[in-house]
Amino acid sequence: MENKEQNETSAAAEIAQDAGKRTYPEKTYTFKTELGKQVQNGDIKDIDDILNKHLKILEPQIIDFLIPNLQSDFLYVGQSKGKLGGGKRRIVRNTQKVTAKAKRQHFSAMAVVGDGNGHVGIGKGRGLESVVAKEKALKTAKLNLIKIPRGCGSWECACHGGHSIPIKISGKCGSTTVTLFPAPKGISFCVMDDIKIIMKLSGIKDVWSMVQGQTHTRINVGYATFDALKSLSYYRFFDREKQNLGIKG
Numbered sequence: 001m002e003n004k005e006q007n008e009t010s011a012a013a014e015i016a017q018d019a020g021k022r023t024y025p026e027k028t029y030t031f032k033t034e035l036g037k038q039v040q041n042g043d044i045k046d047i048d049d050i051l052n053k054h055l056k057i058l059e060p061q062i063i064d065f066l067i068p069n070l071q072s073d074f075l076y077v078g079q080s081k082g083k084l085g086g087g088k089r090r091i092v093r094n095t096q097k098v099t100a101k102a103k104r105q106h107f108s109a110m111a112v113v114g115d116g117n118g119h120v121g122i123g124k125g126r127g128l129e130s131v132v133a134k135e136k137a138l139k140t141a142k143l144n145l146i147k148i149p150r151g152c153g154s155w156e157c158a159c160h161g162g163h164s165i166p167i168k169i170s171g172k173c174g175s176t177t178v179t180l181f182p183a184p185k186g187i188s189f190c191v192m193d194d195i196k197i198i199m200k201l202s203g204i205k206d207v208w209s210m211v212q213g214q215t216h217t218r219i220n221v222g223y224a225t226f227d228a229l230k231s232l233s234y235y236r237f238f239d240r241e242k243q244n245l246g247i248k249g
Ligand SMILES: [Zn+2]
Pocket: 152, 154, 157, 158, 159, 160, 161, 163, 184, 185
């Protein structure tokens, strides 16, 4: 039995090496969905092949496999408790429900994943413990991965590069409206701290912003920013515009 297992694992490793010379950390993991099997066999070697066809990703391991240098971070959606030193910002939000017997605690977190090169995802997780909430958030963020076209739409710069966004975009969640403007080189992030985390992981280097509405709920700020970035893919550009704005991807 052991020999058989060893043979299987070595065969799987060889196949994985062929598929772009990448091996998933857990070699024993076998993909269950059809898309996952295609990725493991090496038929799909690029994440853009999946995203361009708008295929539904059901396994977060596909993202781990195709983007080995994936980075992750958490938004500061919660606050610490206590009379002294309370109110400090934390990455896990703690909420309570009062029942007849006891107070039931729930934890929630919001994760951002990205490769710093035009791919970014965001997701929320909730659970009875903080570790569970974080893991769920990471899983959801990987499944929500999108591709964003970058460019330089600033009239002050006009470098035809891909360091900013090509056009003005805005997104909404709840009462929060986030508007992002293209900025010239050297401006860096002129945004809120939580939007900064999303911008860093998405690969945008210079951006101006305006936020309207209630910003106390950071979850809504995160979703509104993601909504704005998503709206970039709704536009269709002519070839001349693509050249002028320096749109990549
Ligand atoms: Zn520029």
